[in-house]
Amino acid sequence: MFDLHAHDRSAPQSLLGRIARALNLDVPLTLGLLALCAIGLVVVYSAGGGDTDLVLRQAARMGIAFAAMVLLANTPPHILRLWAPFLFGLGVALLVVVDLIGVVGKGAQRWLDLGVIRFQPSEMMKIVVPMTVAWYLHEKPLPPTFGQVLLAFGIVGLPVVLTALQPDLGTAMLIAASGVFAVYCSGILWRYILGAGALAAAIAPFLWARLHDYQKLRVLNFLNPERDPLGSGYHIIQSKIAVGSGGVFGKGWLEGTQSQLDFLPERHTDFIFAVAGEEFGLIGALLLLAVYFFIIFRSLQMAASAERTFGRLLGGAIALTFVVYVFVNIGMVCGLLPVVGVPLPLVSYGGTSMVTLLAGFGILMSIHSNRKLMSL
Numbered sequence: 001m002f003d004l005h006a007h008d009r010s011a012p013q014s015l016l017g018r019i020a021r022a023l024n025l026d027v028p029l030t031l032g033l034l035a036l037c038a039i040g041l042v043v044v045y046s047a048g049g050g051d052t053d054l055v056l057r058q059a060a061r062m063g064i065a066f067a068a069m070v071l072l073a074n075t076p077p078h079i080l081r082l083w084a085p086f087l088f089g090l091g092v093a094l095l096v097v098v099d100l101i102g103v104v105g106k107g108a109q110r111w112l113d114l115g116v117i118r119f120q121p122s123e124m125m126k127i128v129v130p131m132t133v134a135w136y137l138h139e140k141p142l143p144p145t146f147g148q149v150l151l152a153f154g155i156v157g158l159p160v161v162l163t164a165l166q167p168d169l170g171t172a173m174l175i176a177a178s179g180v181f182a183v184y185c186s187g188i189l190w191r192y193i194l195g196a197g198a199l200a201a202a203i204a205p206f207l208w209a210r211l212h213d214y215q216k217l218r219v220l221n222f223l224n225p226e227r228d229p230l231g232s233g234y235h236i237i238q239s240k241i242a243v244g245s246g247g248v249f250g251k252g253w254l255e256g257t258q259s260q261l262d263f264l265p266e267r268h269t270d271f272i273f274a275v276a277g278e279e280f281g282l283i284g285a286l287l288l289l290a291v292y293f294f295i296i297f298r299s300l301q302m303a304a305s306a307e308r309t310f311g312r313l314l315g316g317a318i319a320l321t322f323v324v325y326v327f328v329n330i331g332m333v334c335g336l337l338p339v340v341g342v343p344l345p346l347v348s349y350g351g352t353s354m355v356t357l358l359a360g361f362g363i364l365m366s367i368h369s370n371r372k373l374m375s376l
Helices: 006-010 015-022 027-047 052-073 077-101 121-137 146-164 169-184 190-210 213-223 234-245 272-304 309-333 352-369
Strands: 103-105 108-113
Touching (some): 077 108, 077 352, 146 169, 146 190, 169 309
Antiparallel strands (some): 103 108
C-alpha cells in the first residue's frame, strides 16, 4: 500500500507549512506565487520610476487577491459545482448590462460602476466559464459526444461574444481559452479538434471584417511594425529595443534607459516584461520564466491528481489558461504576437486580473486538498 500523503505527515512541519495547511493552501504552489508577486513588486517599482505609492497600491491589491485565494481554497469543490450554473447566468446578465449601460473607458464599454466599486464582469467569466463547462460534463461519460461538445462550446461562445462586443478582444480570448481547455481536458476526440480548427479558419475573413480599426492595426503592426514606427507600431518597436538592449546580464535595476526615459509605453502594465528584460537581461528573464514554469508544473500536477471529473476539468483549465497569459504577454512584448492587452500574470500592475488569477489558484488548491487519500 502506498499513501500519497505519507511524506507530508513524516516531514517536519515548518511554521509556514503549518499556517499554509491551516488555511488549506498548497505549500509549493503558494511559495511559487509569493515569489512571483515579490518579483512583480520589484519590477513595478522600477517601471513606475521609483513611485512608492504605486508599489503600495499594488501590494494592497495583492493582499485582496490572496484573501480571495484563501477564501476559495476553503470552499469545497461540490459547492462550486452547485453554484456554477447560477454564477454563469449572473455573469451573462451582467455582461448584457455592461453592453447596454456600462461605463466607457479607453474607448471600450467594459465596466459597471456601482458607486462604491467599479468592476469588469468579464473578468469573473474567466473562472465561471470553465467551471460551468466542468459542471455540464461532470456526470457525462467521457469523451463527450458531438452534441455535448457543441453545447459546451455554446456555453463558452455566449460570454465570449458579449465580451468581444465591448470591445475587449484580449479578455474575450482568455475566456474562450479557459472554456476550450475545459472541453479539451474532457478527452475530446481529435476529429472534433481538427474540425473546429477548420471552422475557425473558414470564418476568419468574416471575423477580420468585424474587427475595429485599432484591432486591425494591431495585427498589421505585428506583421510589419515599421510601417508606422512613430504611431501604431511604436509600442512593439520600443519593446523589442528594450528587451534586446538588456543583453545577457541586463543594465541593472532602475538603470533601463527605455523605461526610465519614457520611451517604453505602458511599461508598468502590459509591457512590464520589456522592463525586466532590459534591466535584468537574459538571465533575469530566464529566472522569471523558471518561476512561471514551476507554478505551471505544480498546477498541472494538482489538476491531474483530482479524483472527480469536475475537479480535473476545472483544474486543468485553470492551469492551462495561466499558460496562455504568460505565452501571449511575452509573445506580444517580443513582437511574436499581436498586441492584445493581456497583462503579465502577477507581475503587471493592476488588481482585476490578479484577483481572478489567484482566485483560480484558490479553486485549484480546494480541488487538490479535497481529494480522498489514494492508495495503490
